[in-house]
Amino acid sequence: MVALRMTIAVRELGFRYPAQPAAALNDLDLEIHPGMITWLTGALGSGTSTLLLAAAGLAPRLTGGERRGRVLVDGSDPAEQSPLALAIGYLAPSPSLQLSGIAPTVRAELAVGPMNLGLGHDAIAKRVEHALARFDLTALADRAPSKLSGGETQRVVLAALAAAAPRFWLLDEPFAALDHPSRGMLQRILRTLADEGATVVVASEDAEAMHTIADRVVVLAHGRVALDGDPRELLVGDALHAHGADTTDTAALATAAGFEAPRPFTPAALLKQIGVTPDNTCDEQDQGVSGGCPVFELRNVAFGYAERGVVLRDASMVVHRGEACGLFGVNGAGKSTLLRLAMALEHPQMGAVIVLDHSTSGRHPEDLAPRVAMLTQQPERQLFATSVKQECRFTAEHAGWDRARIDARVADSLDQLGLGGVADKHPGDLPLPMRRLVALAAVLVAEPELLLLDEPTAGLDHASRRRVIDVVRDRSQRGVSTLAVTHDPVFAHEALDRAVRIEDGAVQAVLPFRAIFDDRVLAIPPVLIVARALHLTRPDDRFREVAAALAAHRLR
């Protein structure tokens, strides 16, 4: 095999994780070239993450397991060296695991890579300052890395990788925890890196983020290359979907509306095809508030942490019965803190938090459960039972429910989230997105009246995200209220009724709901762009309704 400069060459690569019956990669052949962004995608378990781990030399060195075939990065086998020695920057799907644990500040964290490469003081300082500025982290430079929010941590780890100046960027779901401005920033940075000659490989389910920047898409199925080509050519047809990969929301909308391939995969192309002019106004009346009785209320709440200072000041808001309310704001604004206050994990320093007609003062989370349920970030970390079914029984058993009722509710929750087939499996044997769904199923079983969800769709594939949306809509119709923190515009648009923005410690209702979608906080979902152009208003501006309207328009 001829070693091409700056190329990742994979030949007949097979890989099997320890104690797993099926191989994750099977005789995979691929050559990845510099100067372009290569997008790896596929169905859940298709092997994209494993391929990145093998290319970074971490599989099998860290993961264990058995590798066959060859991987060459710039002519060297990465399994024999540290990634940084080969100028490889690898981002894991959970970036918090990549913090060094030895740096007291973000600035020191960024210096870890260059320090380990033995660069001079001036070079280290220059690289660190450049990376801080490039990833918009200057304001966080003196904060402790372990105290940052998920999105901030993701940016810090990316900046830390950048400070080591890798020539190969291997990124696994790099957009997962980022807010809208940070996503745009990362897209621009990746484009610049590729244009400067770096080899950029991104494994991502996020077709919306990738289709605008990827030069090449490689779809894996059962550990092999199933498709390889120009994203813009593949996104218009059925091939991506046929191999289980996610396509764009516009392409999915066009498919649901009965468009034949080649289909448009951007809102602009779709509207052009049907001869409709885009409409960017959002002046309709807000229709989200149900008018039911209050389920959750903040009354002039002030709260802060010793190490972070004031997070909320004089914050007031109400969530009514059956209402699905979203909390929005930039990374670190205090959205997760608000959920912690609602669950009585924290108590306000001033004001009152009222949940289900009672103040949380003097109460504990276990006093609120199961009427209030919370899904934390990285909920898979709290799973402990030996089977999915057992895991889901936990809350209801603690609430003293009878066996028959629990069994019925567990079966219902698992079916609703598409987990019926894995009910008897060990949660630890499931892929990460499915473990997150198991955690959600576990909180739904005891029929909570208030759902507190922290990034419920982070790291989920398109189908799983759709299930979560359906669950929230279904619960809203049954009178269950939801308070959700999300950076996912599609989840926000499809599942939520009302938006609250947290900015500088203040809580502001956003009216109308559609106004939340702007370049500051959330991208405008493609379905909403089409809905606006078709003059559809709430509640007829969601996926199914827009698809139906689009189909009718097309037939006309």
Add this chain to the structure above:
Amino acid sequence: MSGLAHRAHPFTPATVALALAVMALVAPPPQGTLLVYVVTVGIALLTGGIRGVILGVVVCLPFWILLVIMHGVMGDAPRAIAVLGVALSTAGMAWALEQGLRLAAIVTASLVFATSFDPHRFLQAAIARGWRFDMAFLVVATLDAADRLREQAVRLREAQRTRGLRIGRSLLSKSRAIPALVFPLMLMSVMEADERALALETRGLTLVGPRTSIDPPHDRSIDRMIRWAALLLVGATAWWRFG
């Protein structure tokens, strides 16, 4: 962080803690071990390490009780010392006192050092001295492990409480809570090892070769003097005992 220990060169508290532990072992009991314990507590209070002293008492208390029961109550005759009407073994109590003081001095010195330990400064100092990075990192990871485990335990406890787990005061309630708290924590601890390995690999901490100390702690003459004094005191203590 506060206190003299945090301003000192990171090797100074490490040397002092090590010296105190060795002195506690070699000092002639009971006067010598008592003196070492008093000095340890004094240094801890002077350097802002009171948390280590309190933790030391908490850790040692069960052992002290055990020593009194094993050697004082159940020890050999003659029995002379009477506490609450129980005659205690004279030799047993002397032995319990010696071992109790020795244990207290070693545990307190170690905990005062561990609670004031700054991994970043220690590693920077080790790099500046040209120490083997993997060995220095091993020290840091070991001392940091308890903190990380505690943080994980707090997060996990919170998460399970949101699912309705009640950890009451009764033994029955506590034993019921064990599976939901201990199993995931054990699992997370195992995962922690893998996760640390990921950070080590991807951030270049396993690279072989020269490293740069970004901000090497200043090694003042007072630091060097304290370290030499600590070593001399170890020698003097050994001479006191064996000389």
